[in-house]
Amino acid sequence: MIREGRKAPAFSLESSDGGKVALKDLAGKYAIIYFYPRDNTPGCTTEANDFNKALRKIKARDAVVIGVSKDSIASHCKFADKYKLKFPLLSDPDGEMLEKYDAWGEKNMYGKKSMGIIRSTVLIGPDGKVIKHFPKVKVNGHVDEVLEALDDARSN
Numbered sequence: 835m836i837r838e839g840r841k842a843p844a845f846s847l848e849s850s851d852g853g854k855v856a857l858k859d860l861a862g863k864y865a866i867i868y869f870y871p872r873d874n875t876p877g878c879t880t881e882a883n884d885f886n887k888a889l890r891k892i893k894a895r896d897a898v899v900i901g902v903s904k905d906s907i908a909s910h911c912k913f914a915d916k917y918k919l920k921f922p923l924l925s926d927p928d929g930e931m932l933e934k935y936d937a938w939g940e941k942n943m944y945g946k947k948s949m950g951i952i953r954s955t956v957l958i959g960p961d962g963k964v965i966k967h968f969p970k971v972k973v974n975g976h977v978d979e980v981l982e983a984l985d986d987a988r989s990n
Contacts, residue, residue: 836936836967842958843934847902847924850910855900855922861962864897864987866980868955868971869937873905873913873923877953877973884977886919895984896960902926902937903951936969957983 836842846856868885870878885892885899892899899921905913910923924931932938932951941950955968957980966983968976 835934836956836964838964838967840964841962842956842964843931845931845934847926847931848907850907850914850923850925855924857958857962860898860958862960864895864960864965864984865958866892866897866899866955866984867902867935867958868899868953869902869932869935869951870953871951872903873909874916878903879913879917881953881971881973881976882913882919883917884973885921886917888977888981889920891981892984895981895988897984900924902931902935904929904932936967955980957987959987 842857844857846854849855870881872878882901889899901923904927905925907925910925914923926932929938935956937952937954939952940947941952953971955971956964957966959965965987968979
């Protein structure tokens with residue numbers, strides 16, 4: 835379960851950049867980890883492109899961006915290539931990380947309930963602690979919210 839001020843749950847997942855990415859690899863940097871339902875869907879594409887456009891600002895704040903979904907590495911690679919994404923996408927086919935980060939649960943789409951990925955973002959500090967959890971993200975304007983939280987964290 836994600837709690838602000840507590841250590842972020844450990845993970846190690848396959849990356850679209852090759853190899854694996856683990857929480858311990860991010861030590862010393864701010865990490866923006868966003869969870870999204872599926873590659874190549876309208877909302878997920880907009881969100882990925884928004885993070886990609888803000889990458890220069892994010893890197894200037896000594897932060898990294900990582901996207902996570904259940905999609906395969908092959909799907910992630912095609913998605914990243916198609917939109918020229920400059921950050922890794924991690925594959926969590928078993929949903930282990932999704933559950934640890936409260937990004938898996940009941941969704942209600944047009945009155946129909948189902949289990950799925952809850953679009954959310956977690957901002958982790960250089961010490962590995964959760965700074966901010968954004969549950970149930972609305973795509974439009976979200977990257978600006980994350981940048982604001984990152985600026986707040988860096989000024990404290």
